[in-house]
Structure formats: structure tokens, C-alpha cells
Amino acid sequence: MTRRASFLxxxxxxxxxxxxxxxxxxxxxxxxxxxxTPGQVPLKTAVIRTMVxxxxxxxxxxxxxxxxxxxxxxxxxxxxxxxxxxxxxxxTSDSCRDQYTVMNLNIPGVGPLxxxxxxxxxxxxxxxxxxxxxxxxxxANIWVVSPASGYYVNxxxxxxxxxxxxxxxxxxxxxxxxxxxxxxxxxxxxxxxGIYESYEVHYNYxxxxxxxxxxxxxxxxxxxxxxxxxxxxxxxxxxxxPGMQGYIQLHxxxxxxxxxxxx
Numbered sequence: 271m272t273r274r275a276s277f278l279x280x281x282x283x284x285x286x287x288x289x290x291x292x293x294x295x296x297x298x299x300x301x302x303x304x305x306x307t308p309g310q311v312p313l314k315t316a317v318i319r320t321m322v323x324x325x326x327x328x329x330x331x332x333x334x335x336x337x338x339x340x341x342x343x344x345x346x347x348x349x350x351x352x353x354x355x356x357x358x359x360x361x362t363s364d365s366c367r368d369q370y371t372v373m374n375l376n377i378p379g380v381g382p383l384x385x386x387x388x389x390x391x392x393x394x395x396x397x398x399x400x401x402x403x404x405x406x407x408x409x410a411n412i413w414v415v416s417p418a419s420g421y422y423v424n425x426x427x428x429x430x431x432x433x434x435x436x437x438x439x440x441x442x443x444x445x446x447x448x449x450x451x452x453x454x455x456x457x458x459x460x461x462x463x464g465i466y467e468s469y470e471v472h473y474n475y476x477x478x479x480x481x482x483x484x485x486x487x488x489x490x491x492x493x494x495x496x497x498x499x500x501x502x503x504x505x506x507x508x509x510x511x512p513g514m515q516g517y518i519q520l521h522x523x524x525x526x527x528x529x530x531x532x533x
Contacts, residue, residue, distance in 0.1 A: 310458050310464075310465040310466070310467060311464060311465065311466045311467065311533070312467045313456065313467045313468070313469075313494065313495070313496075314496045314533070315495050315496045316427075316428035316429045316430060316495055317396070317397045317427055317428045317429075317495055318393070318397035318398065318399060318425065318427035318428075318429065318495045319397070319495065319496050319497070319498075319531070320393060320397065321352050321367055321369075321391070321393065322352060323352050323353060323354040323367075324351070324352065324354070324530060325351065325352040325498075325529075325530060325531055326349065326350065326351040326352075326529065326530045326531075327349065327350045327351075327498055327499070327526060327528070327529045327530075327531070328347065328348070328349050328526070328527050328528040328529065329347065329348040329349070329350075329524040329525060329526055329527060330345075330346075330347060330462065330524070330525050330527050331344075331345065331346040331347060331348050331373065331375065331522055331523070331524045332344070332345045332346075332522065332523055333520065333521050333522030333523060334520070334521050334522075335377065335518065335519070335520050336518065336519045336520075337518050338517065338518075341519075341521075342377065342378055342379065343378070344375050344376060344377040344378070345375070345376055346373060346374050346375035346376055347373070347374050347527075348371060348372065348373040348374070348524060349371070349372050350369060350370065350371040350372075351369070351370050351371075352367055352368070352369055352370075353367075353368040353369075353370050355368065356368065357388075357390050357403075357411075359390065359402045359403060359413055359420060359421075360413060360442075361402070361403075361413045361414065361415055361420040361442065362402065362419075362420035362421070364392060364402065364420070364421075365392075366390035366391055366392050366402050366403070367390070367391045367392065368388055368389075368390060369388065369389045369390075369391055370386065370387075370388055371386065371387050371388075371389075372384065372385070372386045373385045373386075385406075386406055386407050387404065387405070387406045388404060388405045388406065388411070389401060389403075389404050390402045390403040390404065390405075390411070390413075391424070392421065393427075396426075396427050396428065397427030397428065397495075398423055398425065398426045398427045399423070399424045399425040399427070400421040400422070400423060400424065401414070401421055401422055401424040402414055402420060402421045403441075410443075412441040412442060412443050412445065413441060413442045414439055414440070414441060414442075415440050415441065415442050416438070416439065416440035417437065417438075417439070422437035422439055422449060423435045423437065424449075424451075425451070425471075425493070426451075427495065428495070429453055429469045429493070429495050430453060431453055431454065431455045431456065431469075432452075432453065432454075433452070433453045434450070434451060434452040434453070435449075435450070435451045436448075436449065436450040436451070437449045437450075443479075443480070444479070444480040445477055445478065445479045445480065446477065446478055447475065447476060447477035447478075448474075448475070448476050448477075449473070449474070449475050450473060450474050451471060451472070451473040452471070452472050452473070453469050453470070453471050454470050454471070454472055455469075455470055456468065456469055456470065457470045457492060459492045459500055459501050461500050461501060461525050461526040461527070462525060462526060462527035462528070463500075463526055463527065463528065463529070466492075466494050466497070466500050467494075468492040468493055468494045468500055468501075469492070469493050469494075469495070470490065470491075470492055471490070471491050471492070471493055472489070472490050473487075473489055473491070474486075474487065474488050474489075475487045475489075481511065481512075482511050482512030482513070483508075483509060483510045483511055484508075484509060484514075485506065485507060485508035485509065486506070486507045486508075487504060487505070487506045487507075488504070488505045489502060489503065489504035489505070490502070490503050490504075491503075491504075494533070496533050497529065497531055497533040498526075498529065498531060499526070500525070500526040501523070501524065501525050501526065502522075502523070502524045503522075503523045504520075504521070504522055504523075504524075505519075505520070505521050506519070506520040506521075506522075507519050507520075508520070
């Protein structure tokens with residue numbers, strides 16, 4: 271079963287069974303302008319933009335993977351898109367947006383590796399992003415059954431320094447997880463599209479499957495409410511059985527290089 275590794279997610283069952291999942295790049299159209307450093311795009315709104323089908327984002331990816339024999343560097347690309355067809359949660363009967371992510375990595379000694387994943391999302395009246403479930407090609411979807419609402423708050427809106435969110439989660443396959451997030455402030459971040467003022471967000475996600483497999487993620491991402499995620503730096507550990515068998519560590523950075531969202 272795949273699991274969230276980060277907002278931009280990374281998975282690789284082809285590398286010692288390393289499994290994890292994708293994310294949230296849900297974007298937003300901005301409001302009025304403002305001042306700022308020359309060449310820097312200032313924040314235009316704190317409210318997360320409503321995602322619509324056809325929204326897409328592209329990223330460059332680099333990092334290291336370690337199966338216990340030392341870190342191996344890799345590079346690659348990733349893309350995320352809000353698909354046109356909604357997906358119905360079997361738990362709540364709510365219609366969810368389907369955010370589809372594909373990562374193409376080049377790992378020395380392994381070769382090209384392509385991974386895809388789906389995250390099923392809705393937004394409430396404030397713009398907060400709610401996650402209902404997730405899945406990947408060839409793997410059954412899993413759905414949130416606890417909290418009783420059938421979702422947890424993945425990213426609260428409006429965004430503000432000091433805001434936070436925390437959830438204890440149970441999925442319909444018996445997997446349990448904890449998720450916590452805090453917005454620590456704002457920062458100017460360089461991307462392939464320029465320098466953006468963004469909110470800096472720290473989060474942790476830990477899960478345990480009934481089989482004893484599990485994982486842990488500690489990540490920092492930089493998010494522009496009117497645009498989406500522009501950068502992520504994540505540390506991920508994953509194992510495929512009791513006693514942490516098949517333990518693997520991953521560190522990666524993903525940086526925005528393009529998007530269909532106007533900002």
C-alpha cells in the first residue's frame with residue numbers, strides 16, 4: 271500500500287520496497303498586489319485558492335536515497351494535475367477532486383523510475399484543504415474512516431504565522447497515522463519561475479500498517495496560497511515489515527519550475 275511521504279510525495283516499491291505517497295499542491299488565484307523586494311513576487315492573499323480541473327504544476331527534484339549502504343544521489347522531475355473526473359468517497363459519498371502526481375526519477379544503479387499517485391481532496395468554505403483518501407496505479411484506494419467526518423484538515427486556510435493543525439487518522443484498511451502541521455512565518459524563496467514570498471510550513475506524518483510496515487516524514491514546504499506549493503524539503507523513513515525490516519531513508523528537495531495557474 272502506498273502512503274503519503276510528503277506534500278510532493280515520493281514512492282518507490284522498486285527500491286527495497288520503499289513506499290510513500292503524494293500530496294497537496296492545491297493552488298489559488300491571487301488578489302491585489304503589494305510592495306516587496308525588487309524581482310520578488312509578494313503574497314497577494316492568505317486564502318487558499320479554489321482548485322479547479324486542469325490546474326497543473328511542474329517541479330525539479332533532487333536528493334539522496336539510503337538503503338543502509340550509504341546515500342545515493344538522484345535527480346528527476348515531478349508533475350501534479352487536478353484531473354477532470356471527480357472521485358466519490360465510499361465513506362462519506364462526497365465528491366472529491368483527484369490530484370494526480372507523477373514522478374520520474376533517475377537513480378544510479380536502478381535506472382529510470384516512474385511513480386504515480388492520487389490524493390482525493392475537497393475544500394471547505396474558508397479554502398482549507400481536506401484529505402479524504404489516496405491511492406496509486408495498481409493499488410486499491412484507501413479512505414479516511416476516523417475522524418468520523420471522513421477527512422482530516424491537510425492545510426488550513428486562511429494561512430497565518432502561528433496557525434496549526436493536528437489529526438489522528440484511521441484508514442479503512444486498518445492503517446493508523448498521526449499528522450501535525452504548523453505555519454511558522456513567511457520567507458522569500460527562489461524557484462525556476464522567480465522569487466516568491468511564501469508561507470513556511472513544517473509538518474510531520476507517521477503511519478503504521480496492520481502488517482507492521484510503516485513510515486515517518488518530517489518536512490518543510492513553502493506555500494503561496496494564490497499559487498500552490500513552490501518548494502519542499504523532506505526527510506522520509508520507510509520500512510516494509512515488523513522490526514523495521516527493509517528500512518530505507520530518503521531526503522529530497524522539489525522546486526517549482528512551471529504551472530498553469532495564473533498569479
